[in-house]
Amino acid sequence: MDRNGFSYESFFQRKPVKYMKSPLNYVGGKYKLLPQLIPLFPHRIETFADLFVGGCNVAVNVPAKQYLCNDLNTPIIELFQVFQSTPISSILEHIDANIQHYHLTKQNEEGFLALRAYYNDTRHPLDFYTLTCYSFNYQFRFNAHMEYNNPFGRDRSHFSDRMRKNLIAFTTKLQTVNMEFTSKNFRDISLDRFTPADFLYCDPPYLIASGTYNDGMKGFTDWNKEHEIALYDYLDRADARGLRFALSNILSHKGKENELLQRWCRKYRAIDLCPKNAQTGYPINKQENREVLIVNYGVDNGNFITQPIF
Ligand SMILES: C[S@@+](CC[C@H](N)C(=O)[O-])C[C@H]1O[C@@H](n2cnc3c(N)ncnc32)[C@H](O)[C@@H]1O
Structure with a gap:
């Protein structure tokens, strides 16, 4: 049990929920992290907006009334649109x-x-x-x-x-839910379209450990500090409008630190996603990444009330 009264052991030993896996093997895909991630999302979501949808591992598993799935990678979005509109x-x-x-x-x-x-x-x-x-x-x-x-x-x-x-x-799932796919830079998705009943999820490329999804694609540049700061600004503006968001990211990776993120996330809640030893509070497995979910809403998952980690 940690000082917030949360038992990591019982949380991580719960009977596993079966999640759906994307048919695309996506670099940075969140499939394996879903059992930790999804219980931290709000219970009632009108529109789930996945602004960096990648392989769609997250959106396809989150209950919501409707979905906005966006990614800069056009061939992926076109593929999902074909999956949606073509008989199986x-x-x-x-x-x-x-x-x-x-x-x-x-x-x-x-x-x-x-x-x-x-x-x-x-x-x-x-x-x-x-x-x-x-x-x-x-x-x-x-x-x-x-x-x-x-x-x-x-x-x-x-x-x-x-x-x-x-x-x-x-x-089958894509064809039975109300899901819109768009291929835009996240910055071009207007916040005007969201209300406080909606939920914005962001899983961008990690500044200190970029994958190869955009490998030299025309129109793409590698994820850099400028993109990272633009995303913080976008989320700050979302927060100021009373919109709920969660950002997946890593605070450190193989000895590298994301100091920008470490500073920015202090105003919100950064939930450590690494399972910890209940007595010592140290991570159970030696993790190369310090994986976190940064949220701007109160997470009440049973007895689990999160606190800022800083
Ligand atoms: C970590 S992956 C998302 C993985 C996804 N959550 C999953 O579980 O399958 C990050 C995605 O961000 C997309 N991306 C990169 N820059 C972007 C931008 N400026 N706007 C929107 N999407 C972007 C990449 O194409 C990539 O698909």
Whole structure:
């Protein structure tokens, strides 16, 4: 039990809720963190706005009346829009036709490269999805000319039965909820559209540990201090309007500190997401990252009333 009367042991040993996983293997995806994250969100949400939706791991698992899912990465957003608007049988037929036509297997790099070249000419989102299924680490990357350039996932990557089931579950969900997808810079999403019944969730690239989602994509620059400060300003303005927000981030990473964030978050609540030893208060596993959720609302999860960590 810590000094706030919260037992980390019981919190982290609760029967696990089954969360839905994105069909995209997203760098920085929050799937594994969902059991810690989602109980900290408000219970009643009118519009859940996920401003850096990435693989959509979070939005697809949060109960809300409607959703706004945004990401600067246009091919991802276009893929989600196709998942939303295409009968599941047609999605699977398209992927299966690709597998047959290009003889895609875990060993056939030539077939993979042929589909990659075809996609780079024609840009159909379902060809993009098929490519990710046969790519190294199931990931995706684009070069400066917006060409898909992830290498082949030899001996490992293929469209497995598990992925098929997962894709069916995910697209079914997308087709049954009221979800809007947009591809904008977060700064261009006007705060005017939100009310205090809504909830803004931000999972931006981490300043001190950037992933490769934007790897040289045209129109993208790496996440930098200027973006970070613009996001703090955006969230301060949201707070001033009485809007609730939560920001995922890390305070430190492999010895590097995000001092900007450490200073900024003092005005809100930074909830430490690393499980701690109940007696000593030290993290149970030696963590390379100090992962936090910064919120501007009171989190009352059963007995769990959070306090600022500073
Ligand atoms: C850490 S990932 C989000 C992962 C997501 N929460 C998940 O669980 O799948 C960060 C995302 O921010 C997007 N991004 C980067 N800069 C952005 C910007 N200025 N506006 C909107 N999205 C941006 C990237 O394309 C990337 O998809």
